Amino acid sequence: MKLIALILIALVAIEHIYILWIEMFAWTTKGRKTFKSFPAELFEPTRTLAANQGLYNGFLAAGLIWSLLIGDPVWAKNVAMFFLGCVIVAGLYGGLTAGKAILVKQMLPAAIALGAVLVWM
Numbered sequence: 001m002k003l004i005a006l007i008l009i010a011l012v013a014i015e016h017i018y019i020l021w022i023e024m025f026a027w028t029t030k031g032r033k034t035f036k037s038f039p040a041e042l043f044e045p046t047r048t049l050a051a052n053q054g055l056y057n058g059f060l061a062a063g064l065i066w067s068l069l070i071g072d073p074v075w076a077k078n079v080a081m082f083f084l085g086c087v088i089v090a091g092l093y094g095g096l097t098a099g100k101a102i103l104v105k106q107m108l109p110a111a112i113a114l115g116a117v118l119v120w121m
Helices: 002-025 030-034 047-069 073-097 101-120
Strands: none
Touching: 002 030, 002 047, 002 073, 002 101, 047 073, 073 101
16 A cells, blocks of 8 residues: 555656646747646746746655655655645645646645555555
8 A cells, every 4th residue: 555655656746747847848838738828928938937936846846756765664754745745735826826727636636645645654
């Protein structure tokens, strides 16, 4: 069962690496297809802002990956819970301010992973 928790942590980390890629490197291409409600004329002028957001998503992914590499089970669990909690807070805020889809796409997977960590790690 611990393996399920580790896989869920890894999936959330991969999702945030993907978000990093979109926001830092593909904002004016894939970003346009992903964020359809965002005005097309604003993608180019907001490249730097999106890249900054992408960097923060990278930090979340790095923390989650770090939790998978820690040998001590107590520390691994605590680090995983902290970074999953950060993703949940970011997802809640994004869901309330930017779009409800963030609640399902970002917050929910992290909440499921956190539940698995609490039960199985």
